[in-house]
Amino acid sequence: MEFPLLLHILGASILVGGLITALSFQLFGWARETPGGAAMLARFGFLSLLVLALPGWILMRVGAQWIWSEQGWDDVPDEPAWLDIGWMTGDFGLPLILVALILAGVGARRLRQGGGTTSGFVRGATVVTAITLIAYVVAVWAMSAKPD
């Protein structure tokens, strides 16, 4: 039982860490920057989503499913609220991460190729990353405090 929980928590930590890292690069790049600086910050924001947030989500989700199966939650008729919050943020978070990833990737590519100091795509990715991060912070609170 402990190993799936470790996998779940480790994955969630990497996911949240990856989102915060991406958001930090995106926010520092949001302010006025030199063209080279904006492209570099946008690239690291994109890579943080790709190399950290996405694999973190997979680890978190695999751990969650493993725990679900081992503890027999599928036999429980009325799931507690904290579990619903966990499932909802977990599953709806993936499309948000993918949207942020695509926006960040297109934005970083455009900044690298065309220069410029701002990109609507990167700013869009920043907003989606922030929304996803807020959802996961709520999920971490719900999964640990377990409100009724």
Added chain:
Amino acid sequence: MELYDWLLALHVLSAFAWIAALVIYSVLVAALWRTSLPSDVVRLFRVSRAGDALTAVGMIGTIVFGIWLALDEYEIWDGWIIAALALWIVAAAIGGRTGATYKVVNDRARSLVADGEDAPSSEFAALARSSRGLVLHVAGSLVTLAILVVMVYKPGA
């Protein structure tokens, strides 16, 4: 929700903040190995401020809410709690040394940019790609992972 639930939630959120800081530092350490311009290094270290804030919140939050939880729900002298406290102290010591190592890099980059010497140089690249900094960062991350393992498995509890 009872006090225990709130303490646990704040303890876990603090732990997430701490690990998020380590994730930011990991990306910065990797980025420093691929960056040669002092101005880019200065730019990267601006992002490290988010990591510094998360480290402060995470480390203070885990120890304060952790000890409170231990007093409320467990025994502070339980073996796994003593092990976690010892590992926390080791992680803090390593983190302090890692920060000092990379502060030298940041200060040097700022000084070069201020002097108008924003060009790649082998001397600066060697400083930025500090193997001492890398070893300390990896060691600190492993100690933090060990704390997470102790928290999940609670050996002896």
